[in-house]
Amino acid sequence: MGDYVIFTNEPKNVQAVLVTKFKDFEIGQRRRDNSAELLGIGVFNADGQTWEHGRALVRPNFTRKQVADLGLFEKHVQRLFEALPKDGTAVDIQEWTLDTGTDVLFSESSDVLLPSATEVARKFAWAFNRGIDGIAQRIRLGRFARFYYDPQYTAACKFVHDYVDEIVAKAVYRAKEWHAEKKDKPVPPDDAEEERYTFLNALAREGVEPKQIRDQILNILVAARDTSACLMSAAVFELARRPEYQVQLRREIAEKLSGRQPTFEDLKDLTFLNHFVKETLRMYPPVPLNARVAKNDTVLPRGGGSDGMAPIFVPRGQLVVYQVYSMHRREDLWGSDAHIFRPQRWETTRPTFEYLPFNAGPRICPGQQFALVETSYVLVRLLQEYSNIEARGNSAPWREHLTLTCSVGQGVWVSLVK
Ligand code: HEM
Structure with a gap:
């Protein structure tokens, strides 16, 4: 679209943009x-101070204690099992992550997966999707954005705002009560039960x-x-197509857990599962490309000279990009098997x-642990609940669907x- 863009997939350049020359890019x-x-x-x-402030506020959401609280995931896993089709109808896993995401961030789940989901919640899920599609469309248009x-995008944004504003208003009200109560109360002892930190x-x-x-x-x-x-x-796409990996995962889970629900420590201990998730992230990184803008004249280590090595x-x-x-x-x-899904490579690979x-x-994903624990938990519980997960319908090779993220087409x- 008329833009001159530097594209790179060179680790040294990526390291420079994100780490060593972080201050040169925004x-x-x-x-x-x-x-x-x-x-x-x-x-x-955001960039600059607005970003720094937001980042500082989001951090406590992801302390070990918060992430290790698996009760939240189990609650939503149960709902997922309920919602999973017994008659072949489709279920959208995005609705699961919307429910857990809103539960963690808003202290109030959108509950779209519940059979009793309200019309408003369903419309919120639709509007949020539509809003994200609109952003992706604008990115594609480059300078013509x-x-x-x-009008549908504008209406979707308005719906999302009205929905979240109501939740924010309740939080502001609770905050006022909290300040008023705190004034009258003695400081609690150190070992008092702490409430779950929520960003909201x-x-x-x-x-x-x-x-x-x-906004935040x-x-x-x-x-x-x-x-x-x-x-x-x-x-799940890979799991359903690789019975041999399903067998290996089931064996590991059975040996280590003997049928009980996993704890945070258990999840860390499931080596093959961790390799499986890592390999999924390698083959299908949810954020497949990303971009930064140079804040001032600078230099990247690779790409120059006749061989691109200068x-x-x-x-x-x-x-x-x-x-x-x-x-x-x-x-x-x-290695030559780069295009093959092979979790075993993680036994020796240390990239x-x-x-x-x-x-x-500095802008590394703060939700990394949360996402890994969440995904591992769901996979373990799916494998415990169902004796077989089989691919159906289209057996064609993986195809991408790219918006802000990249999913299974x-x-x-x-x-x-x-
Ligand atoms: C598999 C799941 C996830 C992947 C692959 C992922 C990946 C990423 C990537 C690549 C970025 C950098 C974006 C950029 O700088 O342009 C990012 C940033 C971010 N992620 Fe994640 N993420 C995941 C899950 C989560 C979750 C579950 C949360 C929160 C609950 C989260 C919160 C954030 C936030 C707040 C940022 C912005 C950080 C900043 O700019 O300082 N992510 N994530």
Whole structure:
């Protein structure tokens, strides 16, 4: 679309953009312009102090204690089992991650997976999807994004805002009560039961403006929901087509857990499962490409000279796109079987910047542990609940569906046998 773009899938360049030359690059105004109608400004699209502040507030959401609380996942797994079709109808795993995401971030699940899901919740799920499609469409249009207009997109953004505003208003009210109560109460002892930290409550208690609270929590929801859904879907896609890996996973789970639900420690201990998830992230990174803009004139270590091995000049304002997907499949980095799904490679592979599903540097994904625990938990529980997970319908090779994230193009059609 008339833009001059530097594309790279060279680990040294990616390391420079994200870590060693972090200060030379930013998210840039274009990402904000493309996403502000839905997301406003928050941790996902901000730079500078606004980003730093958002980042500091989001961090406590992901302490070990919070992530290790698997009760939340079990609650939603039970609902997933209920919702999973017994008659061949489809279920959308994104709705699972929307329910868990809203439960964690808003302290109030959208409950779209429940059979009793309200019309409003269903419409929220639709509107959020439509909003994300709109952002992806604007990104594709490059410098012409400003001409993008779609009344359905505008209506979807408005619906999402009205839905979240109500939740924010309740949080602001609770925060006022909390401040009032705190004034009258003695300081609790150190060992007192702490309530679960939620980003929403933290922002409300800090006295952040309701519009800014809405922006921040939508920024995280967008980073959290589709990415996790892509990972889980890709994992189930592979699982359903690889009976031999299903056998190996079932054996490991049976040996280590003997039928009980896993704890946080158990999940860390399931080596083959961890390798399986890592390999899924390598072959199908949910964020397959990403971009930064040069804040000032700078240099990247590779791409210049006749053989591309010399440094290359990057002028201020230059868009640099880094391709995680193709980097993860480079045969010179991963071996001749780079295009084959082979979890066993993780017994010996110790990659650095050639493997980046969660980004790196100061903007590394803060939800990484959460997403890994969530995905591992769901996979273990699925394997415990169903004796066989079989691929159905389209047996064609994996095809991508690219919006902000990359998911399984043909959908993940499976039949589950109890
Ligand atoms: C498999 C699941 C996930 C993957 C692959 C993933 C990947 C990523 C990547 C690549 C980025 C960098 C984006 C950029 O800098 O342009 C990112 C950022 C982010 N992720 Fe995740 N993510 C996942 C799940 C989650 C979850 C579950 C949460 C929260 C509950 C989350 C919260 C965030 C936030 C807040 C950012 C912005 C960080 C910043 O810019 O400082 N992510 N994620």
